[in-house]
Amino acid sequence: MTHQHHRPTRPRDDPGGRSGRGGGLLKLIALLLVALVITGGPFLNRYRDTIDLVLRTGSFEATATTLLRSALDSVNEQPAFSRVPGAPEVPLCRSVTAVDGRALADAMNLMRRDEEGRRLFRQLLDEGICVGVEDIDYNTGYALARQSITGSWASSTIMVDRDMIDAGESDVLAALLVHEATHIDRFINGLACTYDDSCTTLPNGVDLDEEVAAHAAEAVFWRGAYDDDGKRFSLGYAYGMNQLLDAYLDGPDAFTAYVRDLRGDERESS
Structure with a gap:
């Protein structure tokens, strides 16, 4: 039996979520x-x-x-996490180039400086799940969770849009990896709403419950890096991360409404 789930993250053409x-x-x-x-x-x-x-x-x-x-x-505003030694191994797909691999490794090592990010990173390695790069039309990334008949999750993948690599923002890329790894984690641990058909599904087919959970993990990571006020000087995706954190700090109802608005575009279903 194979479970396959696309989980797009923040629309890349509107990183701030609001501004024209x-x-x-x-x-x-x-x-x-x-x-x-x-x-x-x-x-x-x-x-x-x-x-x-x-x-x-x-x-x-x-x-x-x-x-x-x-x-x-x-x-040179730096995330507030404690430093950790670089990982001796990172879960990269075979198709990843050396240049893209360095960008992903930098982001993964930043992800590992957070306790939950470190757990998610270790899970990717332990399960044999790789991270790759491709051109994605609308979103900045997606996760594909696949379980084989033997129970292995090794066919699962996380894909990141090439624009996210080219942007050169390790902190934003790390937050994206936390988001996507959270989707995978919820399937591995039986927490995904699809298991008991309890999902609130938006008209475009997006499972709101899963996106709220993944965006919340992303916001918590960003909060750990830059505290409640977010990154002091931010542009593009980092500005969008600050907005996400603001919505998260407004409470569960406000955050769910924010994610519903953020993920409600009809292009999500393409």
Whole structure:
């Protein structure tokens, strides 16, 4: 018998969950100004040629994102977890390239700095479940939980969208892995709502109960990394993680409503 379950995570074209394109551009401008104030002259000197190019060509938004990421990196806000030695082995699928593998390994080692993340990571290794990378049309990742007739879960996989690797945000990628590994964990331990047909299913086919559980695990991980206020200077997916944490701290009813709204898009079913 095989159990197969796709569990998409946050839509990649709306990482903040709420803001429109115009609002996003204004946030970029505001955050870039804050970053420039914080980092000052060295940042301006380092990226003077790039800034000149933006002013001449008007290609602001994409370049501003790159500049802002560099500025925020220089602030160097680190997750609050205790450090752990790098894992001697990480559960990567055979198709993962060396470059993608390093990004995933960095995220998994960050995931291991949290107690629950460490348990989920160990479970992936123990069960022989691998993590891979592919181009995903709408979501940032999914989990496929498969149990064989012998009881093995080794055919299960977690897939991450390539854009998440290219973004270079280990903390966000670690939170995504916690999310997807939680889906797998719930099937392995008999907690998934599909086992007793108790799921609340959205019109697009998404099982709300499972997404609430996985997003809650994601929010708890982010809270452990950056406390109740979230990451101080955030952009894109990190900003979305801060919003997720805010909703989680508003209580179970508000969080369920937030996840329902976040996961209710009809493209989830494609």
